[in-house]
Amino acid sequence: MPKIRSSSSERLESATAAVAERARVSEAKDSINLRIDARTRQLVDEAAAILGKTRTEFMVESARRQAIDVLLDQRLFMLDPELYDAFMHTLDNPPAPGPKLRSLLRRTPAWGK
Structure with missing residues (x-):
């Protein structure tokens, strides 16, 4: 995964432009x-x-x-090298589920009641 740096406003402008370009593909x-x-x-x-x-x-x-919203939600994460390495380590080594998570996953969701 490449390490890319840019400001939040540049990323938002770029993502918005990409979505707008897709919308202009066909005016018919x-x-x-x-x-x-x-x-x-x-x-x-x-x-x-x-x-x-x-x-x-x-x-x-x-x-x-x-x-x-769906297209813009596919975010590009911009991190400095140390944070990038920590982020990748966390993705590769997630913590074991604790008692609170196990309890939450056993509950029936509100929309299922």
Whole structure:
């Protein structure tokens, strides 16, 4: 893994530019056909109406925002050599799970109750 140094603002500008470039790849409009259940469609319609948007505008903006978040979340870690070595050591040698982690992993998540 290469060791690269740059400022946070440079990284953010670079990532934002990369996402914007992907968005400009094709300016021609195309279509996406979706099959969704009636309850989900109603939910989308209600949310769109509250914002004064059409269903299409709401779905495209929501999907675009989520796509940008996913792409920007793939972060490049910039570390000085000592921190890089410590980071790689930690990845290669994770600590053993303690009692709190074991307990947490045994619990049923709130959305599963």
